[in-house]
Amino acid sequence: MTGTPLLVVDDIEVVYQQAILALRGLSLSVDAGQAVTLLGANGAGKSTALKAVSNLLRAERGRVTRGRVLFEGQDIGRLDTADLVEAGVIQVLEGRHCFPQLTVEENLISGAVSRRLRGRALRAALDRVYDLFPRLVPKRGINAGYTSGGEQQMLAIGRALMARPRLIALDEPSMGLAPLVVEEIFDILHRLRDEEGISLLIAEQNAAVALRHADHAYIVENGRAVVDGPAADIAARPDVRDLYFGLSASSERTPHAPGAPVLTESP
Numbered sequence: 387m388t389g390t391p392l393l394v395v396d397d398i399e400v401v402y403q404q405a406i407l408a409l410r411g412l413s414l415s416v417d418a419g420q421a422v423t424l425l426g427a428n429g430a431g432k433s434t435a436l437k438a439v440s441n442l443l444r445a446e447r448g449r450v451t452r453g454r455v456l457f458e459g460q461d462i463g464r465l466d467t468a469d470l471v472e473a474g475v476i477q478v479l480e481g482r483h484c485f486p487q488l489t490v491e492e493n494l495i496s497g498a499v500s501r502r503l504r505g506r507a508l509r510a511a512l513d514r515v516y517d518l519f520p521r522l523v524p525k526r527g528i529n530a531g532y533t534s535g536g537e538q539q540m541l542a543i544g545r546a547l548m549a550r551p552r553l554i555a556l557d558e559p560s561m562g563l564a565p566l567v568v569e570e571i572f573d574i575l576h577r578l579r580d581e582e583g584i585s586l587l588i589a590e591q592n593a594a595v596a597l598r599h600a601d602h603a604y605i606v607e608n609g610r611a612v613v614d615g616p617a618a619d620i621a622a623r624p625d626v627r628d629l630y631f632g633l634s635a636s637s638e639r640t641p642h643a644p645g646a647p648v649l650t651e652s653p
């Protein structure tokens with residue numbers, strides 16, 4: 387580690403359709419080998435922040451109108467998706483987005499296009515993904531469209547890995563998945579961080595799960611990061627528990643710690 391953050395989002399403003407102000411001076415940073423989570427209510431700006439990092443705003447008529455996004459100190463604001471992948475930044479979009487008509491293995495291979503892998507190198511990259519996601523092994527010849535939601539999320543992450551990224555941005559990886567599958571996916575994200583040194587930027591509504599697995603957390607409100615700190619500290623803040631855990635408490639498997647405030651269920 388160099389001490390310089392890998393990714394720096396510096397005071398960005400994002401406007402959609404020249405009218406809708408979605409981010410109003412959002413700043414954050416991700417160190418090498420760190421898992422950082424973005425939490426916040428619906429519409430807070432989490433997905434927009436990820437799209438600004440991966441330069442996916444243009445497709446939605448969105449634009450960064452102020453501020454900068456730096457990766458290893460380089461301004462990446464003008465790089466297209468292919469150049470970003472080359473630089474080491476890749477996003478796993480919300481909703482997983484596999485090619486449903488291609489097999490699981492063909493989907494994985496499509497993730498390595500930028501590296502032009504062939505033969506043994508390609509096999510080794512595939513084997514690493516199958517090692518991380520053993521559930522994909524029996525599905526390798528099956529069309530991705532016929533796999534379960536959890537398997538598709540694993541496939542989407544596996545395909546991102548095939549590009550050998552340094553940073554993966556993930557939008558709501560837990561969405562729509564059963565708690566046990568969510569745990570499995572976050573455990574694998576842990577391994578990516580620990581065994582491969584991959585940095586993670588994860589937008590999540592499921593604050594309880596995300597905080598348990600992240601190193602650092604930002605709370606986004608109204609297009610700004612209003613609070614940040616080590617994930618364990620954020621998880622212990624009563625105001626955060628009240629605001630954000632109420633929604634996700636029902637999906638938590640662990641009981642409350644003794645003395646923790648009792649959470650009100652959302653209606």
Ligand SMILES: Nc1ncnc2c1ncn2[C@@H]1O[C@H](COP(=O)(O)OP(=O)(O)OP(=O)(O)O)[C@@H](O)[C@H]1O
Nearest residue numbers: 402406408426427428429430431432433434435446
């Ligand atoms: N393509 C778009 N065009 C116009 N406005 C948009 C677009 N995408 C998002 N917005 C607006 O930008 C703001 C931030 O949205 P964003 O999707 O980033 O929030 P979010 O934190 O990811 O929410 P959620 O938890 O629901 O996924 C919202 O006010 C939203 O309505």
Ligand SMILES: [Mg+2]
Nearest residue numbers: 432433434589
């Ligand atoms: Mg979102």
